[in-house]
Amino acid sequence: MEQQRPRVLVVGGTGTIGRAVTECLADSYEVIVAARGGGDVQVDASALDSIHAMFAAVGTVDAIVSAFGRAVTGGVGALSTSDIEATFTGKVLPQLNLARVGLGHVRDGGSITLTSGVLSKEPVAGFAAVGMANGAIDGFCRAAAADLGDRVRINCVSPVFVLESGPDRQRLGLDDSLLQTAAETALAYRTAIESGLSGVNFDPRQARAGHPAAAQAPDRA
Ligand SMILES: NC(=O)c1ccc[n+]([C@@H]2O[C@H](COP(=O)([O-])OP(=O)(O)OC[C@H]3O[C@@H](n4cnc5c(N)ncnc54)[C@H](OP(=O)(O)O)[C@@H]3O)[C@@H](O)[C@H]2O)c1
Incomplete structure (x- = not known):
């Protein structure tokens, strides 16, 4: 009898990173893709009711991956209160919920x-609110891991700029250390699922350095 594969729910699984995560997991997992449009199940993670409805439809899973989040770009002098609020409600709050x-x-x-x-740890000019959101998510995962113990592990991945997203390398002054493909980035999510670790910020560049599957040196702040 064929053994059932572990089930992974990828919210944002139709996006640039989410699609790569889905492909990266497909050989060993049953992947359920969620997004507002498309995918296997529809969810708007900015609405609590919608999150509850998604889980009612999907049932119990072995892992959840969040690969969505919208943040407002701009240097600190250009950001308005509503830009900061939109970044919090677009990237932080729905992932925490x-x-x-x-x-x-x-x-x-x-x-x-x-x-x-990456931008909360290695800042690039013009991304102040993005850095705020990333730092909040990192901090939440570390603190929540202390609450949860062994019951459920919670981690985050901190991608650098993804080549398929077409970052303006020249304008942003990006060198190769801040660029990766979506497939390289996706390996870090698989590592997070399979690592057995909790409260860790996984940096996908360590996968590119030649340790694709769980050879991360975890960043515990
Ligand atoms: N791409 C990069 O260079 C990069 C670098 C560092 C960090 N990141 C972070 O990585 C995450 C994913 O980025 P990405 O570039 O892959 O984004 P993306 O290509 O825009 O994809 C976003 C995905 O999330 C879904 N989505 C958006 N809002 C949603 C919501 N409220 N509820 C449920 N699903 C939602 C989208 O589908 P629907 O529109 O159909 O909902 C899509 O599947 C973001 O947090 C981003 O800040 C990205």
Whole structure:
């Protein structure tokens, strides 16, 4: 009898990073793709009711990956209060709500992986609110891991700029250390699921350095 594959819910699984995560997991997992449009199940993670409805449709999973989040770009002098609020409600709050609600739908020993980003640790001019959002997600995962113990692991991945997203390398002054493909980035999500670790910020560049599967040196702040 064929063994059932572990089930992974990828919210934002139709996006640039989410699609690569889905492809990266497809050989060993049953992947359920969620997004506002498209995918296997529809969710708007900015609405709590919609998150509850998604889990009612999907049931229990072994892992949740969050690969969505909208942030407003701009230097600190150009940001308005509503830009900062929009970044919080676009990137931080829905991921935290997904994790909070998702806890009740992940089997014991399973995992939740959120998405932050490199810009809170290695700032680039023009991304002050993005840095704020990334730092908030990192901090939440570390603190929540202390609450959750072994029941459910919670981590985040902090991508650098993804080549397929077409970052303006010249304008932003990006060198190769801040650029990766979506496929390289996706390996870090798989590592987070399979690592057995919790409260860790996974940096996808360590996968590119030649340790694709779980050879990360975790960044515990
Ligand atoms: N791309 C990069 O260079 C980069 C670098 C560092 C960090 N990141 C972070 O990585 C995450 C994903 O980025 P990405 O470039 O892959 O984004 P993307 O290509 O725009 O894809 C976003 C995905 O999330 C879904 N989505 C958007 N809002 C949603 C909502 N409210 N509820 C549920 N699903 C929603 C989208 O589908 P629908 O529109 O159909 O909902 C899509 O599947 C973001 O947090 C981003 O800040 C990206």
